[in-house]
Amino acid sequence: MRIRLQRDIDRLKKQVVSLATLVEERFRLAIRAVECRDADLARKVIIGDAEIDQKEVDIEEECLKILALHQPVADHLRYIISVLKLNNDLERIGDLAVNIAQKAEVVASKLELPIPFDYVTMSQRAGEMLEESLNSLVNLDLHLAYRVCAQDDEVDFMKSAMQLQFAEEIRKAKEEHIEPLIHLFLISRHLERIADHATNIAEDVIYMITGEIHRHKGFEYHHSEE
Amino acid sequence: MRIRLQRDIDRLKKQVVSLATLVEERFRLAIRAVECRDADLARKVIIGDAEIDQKEVDIEEECLKILALHQPVADHLRYIISVLKLNNDLERIGDLAVNIAQKAEVVASKLELPIPFDYVTMSQRAGEMLEESLNSLVNLDLHLAYRVCAQDDEVDFMKSAMQLQFAEEIRKAKEEHIEPLIHLFLISRHLERIADHATNIAEDVIYMITGEIHRHKGFEYHHSEE
Numbered sequence: 001m002r003i004r005l006q007r008d009i010d011r012l013k014k015q016v017v018s019l020a021t022l023v024e025e026r027f028r029l030a031i032r033a034v035e036c037r038d039a040d041l042a043r044k045v046i047i048g049d050a051e052i053d054q055k056e057v058d059i060e061e062e063c064l065k066i067l068a069l070h071q072p073v074a075d076h077l078r079y080i081i082s083v084l085k086l087n088n089d090l091e092r093i094g095d096l097a098v099n100i101a102q103k104a105e106v107v108a109s110k111l112e113l114p115i116p117f118d119y120v121t122m123s124q125r126a127g128e129m130l131e132e133s134l135n136s137l138v139n140l141d142l143h144l145a146y147r148v149c150a151q152d153d154e155v156d157f158m159k160s161a162m163q164l165q166f167a168e169e170i171r172k173a174k175e176e177h178i179e180p181l182i183h184l185f186l187i188s189r190h191l192e193r194i195a196d197h198a199t200n201i202a203e204d205v206i207y208m209i210t211g212e213i214h215r216h217k218g219f220e221y222h223h224s225e226e
Numbered sequence: 227m228r229i230r231l232q233r234d235i236d237r238l239k240k241q242v243v244s245l246a247t248l249v250e251e252r253f254r255l256a257i258r259a260v261e262c263r264d265a266d267l268a269r270k271v272i273i274g275d276a277e278i279d280q281k282e283v284d285i286e287e288e289c290l291k292i293l294a295l296h297q298p299v300a301d302h303l304r305y306i307i308s309v310l311k312l313n314n315d316l317e318r319i320g321d322l323a324v325n326i327a328q329k330a331e332v333v334a335s336k337l338e339l340p341i342p343f344d345y346v347t348m349s350q351r352a353g354e355m356l357e358e359s360l361n362s363l364v365n366l367d368l369h370l371a372y373r374v375c376a377q378d379d380e381v382d383f384m385k386s387a388m389q390l391q392f393a394e395e396i397r398k399a400k401e402e403h404i405e406p407l408i409h410l411f412l413i414s415r416h417l418e419r420i421a422d423h424a425t426n427i428a429e430d431v432i433y434m435i436t437g438e439i440h441r442h443k444g445f446e447y448h449h450s451e452e
Contacts (some may be wrong), residue, residue: 071297216279
């Protein structure tokens, strides 16, 4: 029975890594679609979302099957519960990549409008947090998971800075640039939410390893924007 | 053992109802803080968030304790898993109420600026969805849960309409109104996300009752904004 449980958990691990890899790839494509004003690439991300949704449902069903069949305890139980939660975060990151791609499609035709925010830095920071949270998951690296949690404030700060810049830009914007500017502003908010979900994943990894619920530990967790 | 399990589940139910009631109350206060330009009320919602966070952690710990202690199967297992998930949605709705309250604080001093969107209708619709999703949870009402899921598109549509109105308003806005207008626009996005979380709760109730995963069932689930 224990051998079967381990075999099922090993299979589940592979499914999680496969979803995580796919979600990270879609995030990178969405970011590139904005940077390169590439509407075709954006479309690819949008169309590909159904694949992520299916993988999420498969992982959830696998977790429920393992719980019902093996009634795991201790470490194994904690592992399954953590996967159930971070599975949801991975799917949401996939949705946010789609949201970014939808806006990339709109701004793709506005080649003359530069991105008025420090979009590259923000997308890099969010991308690093995502990558590190996934690495902490794959390698069960507690140190790395804590590092991701500590970075969340930085991206929150960037988001607030972009809100001010947006207000500034919109004041002097040409009539026809107002809508694409709103889309670019919303992209910065999606990026911040991706960083939030990466933080959630890192928190789940911390729980997975230590059994400690790490949410709401700092003041910033209570009051920062979702 | 079975009697103890039932007793623990009954206690868990009470905890969930208590959190749900609190979250709904905070949502109503945040909405009222915007409508009445009441900065004191907004502050109350912001300060009260720690209480919601604590209740969420307590419920999660209770779920994990029940899983480890009783190793429930079938209906009971499904109940615990559903609670683990919707617990998270409840806490996020609490966060979004805080986000709305933070913006209510900013716009409270701008009495001369009318809310340029149909904010009342949108907050009513989101509030109804939240109320109905919580009723479907408390009464295990499958019919009501399906109805909540069917309403999600309507709020999505309102959000898109508000984005167009925002672009329109910002074009003709006075310099000093640009920032409060951005805050009001972001409130409409928070409302739409509250409706999303209400839909998630209804989906969890459907799973709780039927064992069927109801997510990603319609095209709108794949491609709508988070």
